[in-house]
Amino acid sequence: MKNFSIILKRFLLNKGSAFGGIFLLIIIIGAIFAPLIAPYNWNEVDTGPRLAPPSLDFLFGTDIHGRDVFSRIVYGARYSLSVGVISVLFGIVAGSIFGITIAYIGGRVDIIGSRIIDVMFGFPSFLLSLLVVAIIGVGLWNVVFAVGLASIPHFARIIRSAALQVKEQPYIEACVNMGFGKIRIMFNHILPNIFPIIIVIATMDLGGAIISIASLSFLGLGAQPPEPEWGAMLSSGREYMRYAPWTMIYPGLFLFLTVMSVNLLGDRLSIALDARQSVDKGKV
Amino acid sequence: MVEILNVSNLSTAFQSDYGSKQALKNISFKINEGEVLALVGESGSGKTVTSLSIMGLLPNNAYIQEGNINLIDKKNNQVNILKLTDEKHNLIRGNDISMVFQEPMTCLNPTMTIGDQIVEVILNHKKISKTKAVKEMIDLLGLVEIPDPTQRAREYPHQLSGGMRQRVMISIALACTPKLIIADEPTSALDVTIQAQLLQLLMKLKNSIVSKTSILFITHDLGIVRELADRVIVMYQGEIVEEGQVKEVFDNPEHSYTRNLIQSLPEFKLEERKLTKKDDNKQTKVDDNEIILKIENLFKEFPVEKGFFKESNETVKAVQNISLNVKKNEVLGLVGESGSGKSTLGKSIIKLLQPSRGQIYFNNENISEYSNKQMIKIRQQMQMIFQDPFASLNPRKNILDTLIEPILVHNLMKKNEAINYIKEIINDVGLPIESLRRFPHEFSGGQRQRIGIARALVLKPEFIVADEPVSALDVSIQAQVLNLLENLKKSYNLTMIFISHDLSVIEFFCDKVAVMYLGHIVEIAPVSKLFNSPKHSYTRALLSAVPKVKGKGKEKILIKGDIPSPINPPSGCVFRTRCPNPGIDCKGGNIEMGLIEVEPGHWVDQCCANCN
Incomplete structure (x- = not known):
């Protein structure tokens, strides 16, 4: 607990991570309490004049159907955050299982597994997601799955190398000596020891996942109208960009700020967890 | 001045x-x-x-x-x-x-x-x-x-x-x-x-x-x-x-x-023991008839990785043709410098490493070819204490979890029974019950090694390999841990292989000693014989090289140079390149390695046995 408070202190003392943390907190609260915060129904057409500029009634203006952009962004936070988190979760769980397994079993399994990762690295991950969407079809959850799938090789490679290091530790040898089975050693002993790394890479990847999903939605492959996903909102605002820029600016701004906050947080998280080790070493 | x-x-x-x-x-x-x-x-x-x-x-x-x-x-x-x-x-x-x-x-x-x-x-x-x-x-x-x-x-x-x-x-x-x-x-x-x-x-x-x-x-x-x-x-x-x-x-x-x-130096403790408990011969309990562990012609060689495409024929010859017996309740010391193969031998015996050749009999059961699955039952009987108390405990598990897991995995007891049993053991190794809820980083080096010992004991093994268990510890802590091990050895009826590079620790703790050099055992004898009348020139040099607080000024037998590479060890007697007084035959490398018995229970490599 002492360590936790030190990490928290490190976070708050850093302007970047403090900003990121506070902004994300606002977004998360907004997403949870969306019905209380949003002034209008996100899907109700003609709540005001079409393409009205921002005003006191419509903070971020209205879109072509006269829907309140602010309300849509508040509800959209639910999509953007949850799809990002879910796709990263999917990627990291699969990547961890794959990475730890090939690292621990080693030998031929490791060689073949590593080559599979290399081959998948050959494709740009965005292209890989496109490919998956092309196969399984259009839709928000398909995109989430595709982005998660495309991130597996990246996660697996980092986790494999971390697991290789832990595998060499004497306490793993001690486990073998106790007569523990492979599965127990891999997931009860190696996994907890690389958990900090997993958290850091997952956080660092979250921003990218949110962007990728929004991009695919922007291309029309993900969330379908009228869902207020930010990428989809950007896409539908594109046509009116000239005379109603607010239909694009605000979803874009929130996407940008959210991703930046996540990245700032991730950066700081890796430093904080690293720094803790150096403090421990510094003890004389 | x-x-x-x-x-x-x-x-x-x-x-x-x-x-x-x-x-x-x-x-x-x-x-x-x-x-x-x-x-x-x-x-x-x-x-x-x-x-x-x-x-x-x-x-x-x-x-x-x-x-x-x-x-x-x-x-x-x-x-x-x-x-x-x-x-x-x-x-x-x-x-x-x-x-x-x-x-x-x-x-x-x-x-x-x-x-x-x-x-x-x-x-x-x-x-x-x-x-x-x-x-x-x-x-x-x-x-x-x-x-x-x-x-x-x-x-x-x-x-x-x-x-x-x-x-x-x-x-x-x-x-x-x-x-x-x-x-x-x-x-x-x-x-x-x-x-x-x-x-x-x-x-x-x-x-x-x-x-x-x-x-x-x-x-x-x-x-x-x-x-x-x-x-x-x-x-x-x-x-x-x-x-x-x-x-x-x-x-x-x-x-x-x-x-x-x-x-707290072992050399002083040894003296103290000689003074106080003259009659308490520590060898009395060794059961001469029951051999727990028997090793025959054991080899362990590691392939040398050469390059991406090159096949390698070279091997690191870590353990070479070793045969020995360990009797019930006996403590066999393995001593040697780094690279002598003592740790490799220890790990091969409990099959943390698969030996290349040779037989291992544990309680008359040949376990040398056992797979990892077959070993699981045996592992309950043979445990290990590791050198590095910092690295050998899982930092993310508290002590209770570390100790209870093996009991539950092997289905020895019910959970609440196991907790009581662990409390007993943690008490036996001299730690307070409260430590069960704490994590390894909250302990000092000596305490961690006590936890390592407790972990080796929970499965109630009869045989333990202790790989440099006190080398990472400070002298005063070392003394405490050695005392603890000695008491536990008696109360838990343990048979041990005790690996150390520290001769005074070996002398203090073991009944019998095997001196290793470049993968070979060059001398094996009861402790008192080995320390009082060493026969092999390497043993002599090793004994005289240790800086001692007592007996300053004794003439040192210095051996020249460094240990040869275990990839290409010298032919014949492996020690001949550094031997202070090699005979003519040894120099040529014509004498094969092999132990001969010079006195009852005292075996020396034949090369040196013939020279001296």
Whole structure:
């Protein structure tokens, strides 16, 4: 607990991570309490004049159907955050299982597994997601799955190398000596020891996942109208960009700020967890 | 006598997120010209911080609170080191004060030849031509007794052995004939025989050319202090608890901490035991008839990885043709220098490594070909205590989880029964019950090793391999853990293989000893026989190489050179290349390795058995 408070202190003392943390907190609260915060129904057409500029009634203006952009962004936070988190979760769980397994079993399994990762690295991950969407079809959850799938090789490679290091530790040898089975050693002993790394890479990847999903939605492959996903909102605002820029600016701004906050947080998280080790070493 | 360094009222502290921690508390001492001053203490006593304060090499989070360090430099000016700017300090480092570190590999630049590195130091501080500097460098390498210096100067650090590297470090330290050399545990990372060579070199240097240079020798090894130093300072928790001439401090220690430190040395404990419990022969309990472990012609070889496409035929011959028996309730010691294969043998016996060839019988069951699955049942019977108490405990599991998991996996008891049982064991190893809820990083090294021992005991094994269980611990803690092991051995009816490089620990703890060299057992005998009348020349050299607090001044049998590579060991007797008195047949490598019994229970390699 002492360590936790030190990490928290490190976070708050850093302007970047403090900003990121506070902004994300606002977004998360907004997403949870969306019905209380949003002034209008996100899907109700003609709540005001079409393409009205921002005003006191419509903070971020209205879109072509006269829907309140602010309300849509508040509800959209639910999509953007949850799809990002879910796709990263999917990627990291699969990547961890794959990475730890090939690292621990080693030998031929490791060689073949590593080559599979290399081959998948050959494709740009965005292209890989496109490919998956092309196969399984259009839709928000398909995109989430595709982005998660495309991130597996990246996660697996980092986790494999971390697991290789832990595998060499004497306490793993001690486990073998106790007569523990492979599965127990891999997931009860190696996994907890690389958990900090997993958290850091997952956080660092979250921003990218949110962007990728929004991009695919922007291309029309993900969330379908009228869902207020930010990428989809950007896409539908594109046509009116000239005379109603607010239909694009605000979803874009929130996407940008959210991703930046996540990245700032991730950066700081890796430093904080690293720094803790150096403090421990510094003890004389 | 001229005082060259005067440290007065020095206090140093470390700043961290946890607050500041005092590392040195108001310490004062001086060093005279030409004197060897030893700084002894256990880890955390502030020895290294003292040396770093003098060198001005403290880490960024450390600061000097108060005090003065005055040095008489080469021009006979008195300088207060702590008041110097970084640039001026640089002029002093290497020139007036130089340092020898513990780990020579990390202190030498791997991309430069050692010759260039020495020349660089010389040119940095002296205004002489390069050719002259090169000549000086060759002289220096000769001074530290590196054979064939012109050739060696062109080699890179990784081409040299640990002992050679440390000689290079010493030559760098000597390069500008400094007023003071600070040697921080310079021999701790080396094997005893190599250590003995280096200590002899330091003694020689001290008595000859550099007789005006003083040495501040930092060590935890009291034996070295006794052999090398003139004066000694004992440190404890950042304070100087005792200071005086070596002989006086060792013969009549005044401070209780010093007294404890000396008495916890195995050599003293051994004596104590001989005095107090003459009749309690520790071998009485050994059951001669029941052989628990029997090894026949065991080999373990590791393939050498060569390159991506090349097939390799070469192997590291770690364990070669070893046969031995361990009887019930016996403790067999395995002793040898690093690279002798003792740990590999230990791990092969409990099948953490799959032996290449040979048979292992455990309770008359041949387990040598057992798969990992088949081993699971056997593992309950044979356990291991690991060397590094820091690394051998899972840092993310609390002690209860660590200890209860094996019981539950092997289905020995119900959960609540197991908790009670673990409480008993944790009590047996001398830890409070509350420790069960804590995590490994909350314990000290000695306590962690107690946890490691408890873990080895939970499955109620009859046989334990202890791989250097006390080597990572401070002397006083070492003594406590050894006592604990000895008591547990009796109460749990254990049979053990005890691996150590420390002969005095072996003598204290074991019934029978096997001496290993380059993968072979060269001598095996009951403890008293081996230590009183060693037959093999390697055993003799090993025994005499250990610096001892008692019996200073005994003639040392030094063995030359380094351990040969286990990839291409010498033919015939593997020790012949370093043997101090090889016979004609041994030199030619014509005698095969093989043990013969010279006395009942005392086996020696036939090469040496015939020579002597």
